[in-house]
Amino acid sequence: MSRARITISLTGIEHLTGGIGGVLDFARAADAAGADQLTVSEHVAMGREIIGYPYGRYPSTVDADWYEPVALLSAVAAVTSRARLSTSILIAPLRPAVLLAKQLATIDQLSGGRLEIGLGTGWQKAEYDGCGVPFDGRTALLDEQVRAMRALWTSAPASFAGRHVAFDGLYSLPFPRQPGGVPIWFGIAPGPANVARIAEHGAGWAPWFGLPSGDAARDIGRAEALARIAEGRARIHAALAARGRDPAGFAIRVMPEPVLGAEGFDLGATIGSAADYLAAGATHLEFAPGLFCRSADALPEALAAILALRG
Structure with a gap:
């Protein structure tokens, strides 16, 4: 079994610690204890009804707390010194590309070059409607955003001409601390178009299969999740090689399916499944202590207990 790189999700910690201050305290402790990566999740807003969630029953409530990830990662960067920082996904199309490029470059500078941002398109139309962004065409917008941000992170002045994003002769300084810009991880399904997207622009892939919902018709189960990871890895590695990129440096971050016990999710049993996910191709195992x-x-x-997996 290859060495496990451990990602700790900060999502839900505030419910245990009584607020966001406790989230930062926990981030500091996880960083000091040796976590390889810290992540945050997001929703900009939630609609009154859960419509379109693709992973079975939605595992939270519409009135749950969701801290804005750019702001939260800035604070996490200030209280940590070694762990890489990321998002499970950040719903990039809800933000202007030029502004997002500057925000991410700033976090990368603030963190000393530790940011590797996870991007996706989300699933909730109400969130897009509230932000005044068309839900249809969001993937094409994400494509342009990534290309535009790369231009802003590597050239000054920078120019980009797309259908959704266009600018000419812009200076957006400072660049990110990391040469070439912030590494981008994609939280998208590995269909043919997405595999090409990931292979062209991605440093990592973060598949998500949802939490157990008790809905047997929608839950895919661990065996199918492992098969999908292995299949997606094979497709992405082949696409990387076809573009002259070395698949050995490509990251795959997976949250092992939490195992339900008699009193909720069982951390020990979930940790016990880690080897299966590494065998399927995961390079990073993500755990959310707030679930357990x-x-x-x-x-x-x-x-x-989670960090013991690093051994």
Whole structure:
């Protein structure tokens, strides 16, 4: 089994610690304990009804807290020193490309070059409607955003001409700390068009299969998730090689399916499945301690158990 790189999700920690200050305290502790990567999740807003969620029953409520990830990652960068920083996904089309490029470059500078941003398109039309962004065509917009940000991160002045994003002779400085710009990970399904997208622009892939919902008709189960990871890895690696890129440096971050026990999700049993995900091709295993703990007092023990996988 290859060495596991461990990602710790900060999502849901605030419910255990009583607020965002506790999230930052936990981020600091996870960084000091040796986490390889810290992630945050997002919704800009939630509609009154859950319509379009593709992974079975939605595992939260519409009135749950969702901190804005650019702002939160800036704070996390300020209280950590070594872990890489990322998003499970950031719904890029909800933001202007030029502004997003500057925000991400700023976080990369603030963190000393530790940002690797996860991008996707989301699934909720109400969120797009509220932001005044067309839901249809969001993937084409994401494509242009990525290309436009790359231009702004590597050239000054920069120019880009697309259907959705266009500018000429813009200076957006400073560039990110990392040469070539912020590494981009994609949280998208590995269909043919997306595989090409990932191979052209991606440093990593972050597949998501949802949390167990109790809906047998929609839950895919661990075996199918592992098969999809392995199949997606093979497709992406082939596409990378066809473009002259070395697949060995490509990252795949997977959250092992939380195992349901008698009193909620069972962390020990979930950790026990880690080898299966690494065998399927994962390079990073993501765990959300907030799913497994009932109080803040339980977080240190849970964190230590998760990070033991790094050995």
